[in-house]
Amino acid sequence: MNQDTQLHIPSYDDVVAAHSRIAPYIHRTPVLTSRFFDELTGANLFFKCENFQKAGAFKxxxxxxxxxxxxxxxxxxxxxxxxxxxxxxxxxxxxxxxxxxxxxxxxxxxxxxxxxxxxxxxxxxxxxxxxxxxxxxxxxxxxxxxxxxxVHPYNDPRVIAGQATCSKELVEDVTDLDAVVAPIGGGGMISGSCLTLSTISPNTKIYAAEPKNADDAYRSFKSGHIIADDAPDTIADGLKVPLKDLTWHFVSNHVEDILLATEAEIIDAMYLAWQRMKIVIEPSSAVAIATILKNKDQFVGKRVGVILTGGNVDLKKLPWMNS
Missing domain, CATH: 3.40.50.1100 (Rossmann fold)
Incomplete structure (x- = not known):
């Protein structure tokens, strides 16, 4: 598809410039592996841990x-x-x-x-x-x-170029990824992943992970146009916002599929990550894990990057405390 001339669509040169500009102010976050999750899914999973990022999130x-x-x-x-x-x-x-x-x-x-x-x-x-x-x-x-x-949370070329540095680091650290799975709300991280991967790792498929209770991106993807919900209710509080024109450009052109997870599946995935990997992730991050667990056949035998987008949670109100 030709780029929409009304949109200021960032280029990969913008990503490289962003990475240099922000280097003094961010962490180059680690990529962790887990034998437990590999055995559970039948895939080789590589977790890009933005929960260890400055301010606790990829943003x-x-x-x-x-x-x-x-x-x-x-x-x-x-x-x-x-x-x-x-x-x-x-x-x-x-x-x-x-x-x-x-x-x-x-x-x-x-x-x-x-x-x-x-x-x-x-x-x-x-x-x-x-x-x-x-x-x-x-x-x-x-x-x-x-x-x-x-500074729009996601529908801003400067923001998307910055978010794209996450997947840039991931593919620099882990070669030959078959797929990358990342959560989707407004689509900033997914758009950045699309921008990077389509340029430097074009054979890597991009999957977006979304709560079933806030599935406007999924419905947009299936219908071919943006569908926006005003106030969806999900534990994944970072994924409640709708796609906008700039992020829709990337989603509609580069995403392989959008996978859904229920609230219970999100909580279970978050609990497993805390329990087995000993890391703090928030529900929005857990959506990516939940969709892989739910769609094992799609990822079995594959090398899969999983972007854990953040770890900002209220430790006094963990979702399994009252479940």
């Missing part, structure tokens, strides 16, 4: 690229965004490193741990109702007052 990559790509004049009024958590706290982290103000519009139902993290990095939290429409309306008021640069 530090895109946020840092956007913040440190601003001119001094652009940075003077600060940055702002709307976010259920990880992008907001990552933008606060990056803005704090540059010493500029940041405002984050967050659903009042967002995890308190994520709101506290935003404030801890020096960000200002403005609460909204837990719907896309409320989020965007409140955010418009914030930008009108502050004049801040809007």
């Amino acid at each position: 530090a990559r895109g946020a840092s690229n956007a913040v440190f790509g601003l001119s001094n004049a652009e940075a003077a009024t600060g940055v702002a965004t709307h976010s259920s958590g990880n992008h907001g706290l990552s933008l606060s982290y990056a803005a704090g490193r540059r010493g500029i103000p940041v405002t984050v519009v967050m659903p009042r139902t967002a995890p308190e741990a994520k709101k506290a993290a935003v404030r801890g990095y020096g960000g200002k939290v403005v609460e909204c109702e837990p719907s896309t429409s409320s989020r965007e309306a409140v955010f418009a008021e914030v930008v009108a007052k502050t004049g801040a640069d809007f």
